[in-house]
Amino acid sequence: MEYKTSAASAAGADDSARRRFLKLASTAAAASVLPVGVGAAAPAQPGYDVVVVGGGFAGVTAARELAHRGARVLLLEARNRLGGRTFHANFGERKVELGGTWIHYTQPHVWAEVMRYGMEIAETPGVAHPDRVLWMSEGKVLEIPVMENWALLEDALKRFHAEAGEVFERPFMAGLSAAGRKLDHLSIADRMAAMDMSPAQRDLMNAMMATNCHGPIASGAYTEMLRWWSLVDGDAARLLYSCARYKLKDGTSTLIERMAEDGGFDVRLSTAVVELSQDAAGVSLVTEADERISARFAVVAVPVNTAGQIEFSPPLRPGKTAMAKEHHAGKGHKLYLKVKGRLETLIFFAPETELFTMVFTDQPGEDGGVLVAFGPPVDGRVDLNDPKAVEPFVRRFLPHLAVEQVLGYDWGLDPYSRGTWCTLRPGQFGKHLEDLRAREGRVFFAGADIATGWRGFIDGAIESGLQVGQAVAAELRGRA
Amino acid sequence: MSRSVPLRAVVAILGVLAVPAPALAADIGESGFVQCAACHPAAAGQPHGVGPNLHGRFGQAIAGTPGFVFSRALRKREGVWTEAELDRWLADPQAYAPGTKMAYAGLKDPAQRRAVIEYLKTLR
Known part of the structure; x- marks a missing residue:
């Protein structure tokens, strides 16, 4: 297992180096045919391999995993902060967790991050x-x-x-x-x-x-x-x-910032996505400010309750659209x-x-x-x-x-969450979960809401981000 | 002429009475502002949080803070943040700007709202 992981990283790194080289080569080639001065005035726009929509723990984990494998990753977050449904905020003189808070060593994915970054633990x-x-x-x-x-x-x-x-x-x-x-x-x-x-x-x-x-x-x-x-x-x-029982002594924001710093991917805050379309060549996203961003793949890591706010083309599977209307029980x-x-x-x-x-x-x-x-x-x-x-x-x-x-x-009022942690309503598990987790062409889905284990927990978000990061990395390797 | 003297006197008296009242309200408002401060910085020059920095915003254009991306809902509102506009906004943000991304149900107590508005006026 360890061998496979490191081999994959090595392949990713080689791949990235090759792409960087190709990019440099193509820039040079393009410059050579352009009139003098034009190349300098219009530098080549770096193409992203993956755009991640949503900067909660799932999106940040997926972005980090992909960037560590050499992919060029852009993460778009609608709010003016990372963290999603975790929010370490001021309450007078102290700070409190207004969203997801607790973690435990029974939760393997988040606890691995605690160990990796040497995070301190506090008790409630x-x-x-x-x-x-x-x-x-x-x-x-x-x-x-x-x-x-x-x-x-x-x-x-x-x-x-x-x-x-x-x-x-x-x-x-x-x-x-x-x-x-x-x-x-x-x-x-x-x-x-x-x-x-x-x-x-x-x-x-x-x-x-x-x-x-x-x-x-x-x-x-x-x-x-x-x-x-x-x-x-x-x-x-x-x-x-x-x-x-256990929480991060310095707050969930400290962990997500460590993960983002360590990631080596680009982040744009206050950038809500309103449209996402795909064809055989790649994905194309439109932001609320009418900006168009394209990439080879997309990871959509937003709460299932909010998926209806992005217009997907072609439309999403029935389970995803149904959940965007029905919502989960966490309200x-x-x-x-x-x-x-x-x-x-x-x-x-x-x-x-x-x-x-x-x-x-x-x-x-x-x-x-x-x-x-x-x-x-x-x-x-x-x-x-x-x-x-x-x-x-x-x-x-x-x-x-x-x-x-x-x-x-x-x-519940926040348009980018429309609810708290995910507990599915009766029937939704059997009816919708497979659809919710399924990739749709070049678009992959991640989030605490669709994790297999600690669904609705920080651990579930990281579990899902790791899996999807791995799946997209495999795609990138296959097509490089 | 005969009317202007008593009027000036009334204004003067009101002025004397009114000075301590908003100051007191602002103190209570600072305490009420705890709920706002989770998302909104208020010190001059502090970067925006989940919500925009509120320093010096009283009397300024609605959804006009430089460097903050406001919802389409709030951008549709015209005018400036007067006491009356703030009062309506804080009482029920979702009714004032349906679709706003400010995830706050509202400060329902008029006295509390008044106090927070007085506090916002001191942030300059």
Whole structure:
């Protein structure tokens, strides 16, 4: 495996050197037939081998892999920053992750980047070692010792995921098995309805699952949760830790900047693509500013919810256009709450009928601290930008706290995301995923939304970027 | 002549009363600006973030900040950032410029909006 990789790099490097030589030669040839002075006034426009659309972790990974193999790569990003659905932003004096945050050593692709670049890791205390766990059930706040609460949740999780072994022989399988197809119509809510649970256990489980799919549990597919369970080998603690324990100490932006610096590809920010067409010779893109850019291949690494904003010619496969209309289930909110009053290291849950389903300590403190809160979409019913609108919920758990400031990022309103992390809706896995992942001629697709393993996670974005980078590199070698 | 004296007096009194009020509002506004600051730099000369740098933009052309690529939606709006325009924009950005790329649902409390606008006026 190692041998193949290095051989491929070497071939890429030779190839690149040859192309550079050819380019120089052709420039010289062209100059020789042009009138004196014209060549200098109109330098040859460098042709790109690959244009990558989208500068999240998937696009940046694909661009880096291709550039490292000697391809000339241009990455176009619509926002004025790299990172996609990760965003390390100012919250007063400190910085917080408004989007994707957590990584774990169960996630091989992102952890390889952590090791490669020597990134430092920090822990989220409320998940790593909570001193208290509380949850709301039937309108009342309950609290039992942490390990008793955990036993209740673990029991529900184990029974809920009982079919994981037959659906996923092992994790990181691209397709859905026959057993999975039989269950793919089920929502998380459908499967939970078939379980025997006390109201307290049911509400705890609802809170956990509504957080996982970032929406009502009727909107997330059961098969998606089985996929998660398969990734953690059926270990409930590892599931929770994989989702919210470890993060990059200096922020996701630091990792993506390291990857981009290391990449050796061109980046253009604030450049939204509106059209993408292809023919036998290559791809042609039109930007929002009506600029035309061409290349031999394209990698489209945008969220599946946003694919409808680019006009593709010829049109995309049905699964891609369907997802651009249907969207995945991830539509909820994530807020940071700066609170006044003693904040312990804790976690609390509430069912999806409440404003938040999972809230935990990001930073404890004697006089105040910061909580991270997740909840299903509120559809304008509550003003999430108003600390006073959010405070009553927090006070039901911790009556002594005042919410002073709130900060979130409305990923649903952002035209370049139209949602948060991807959890497919019932039926979408079996119906659309193959189409979503499929290349279309000279256009390849990447993204956390279409990863096989940690779909919806930073790891999934990198997994997908690596695979597509490799696939396009093979094409370039074949045609050089 | 007889009317101009009391008018001047009224203006003077209002002036005395009005000076501390916006200053106070600007302090509250700085705190409210926390939500804006995730995307918008506000110090002179700082490069644009996800959103444009807001230093010195009060009273300037809508979608006119040099070096920032605005959405087509906001570019369609004419005029300058007055208090009234800012108030409508901040209350509901999606209604003011449907299709804007500012991913913010709006600051619904009029007093909070007023405070943020006062703060924006101090950025010059």
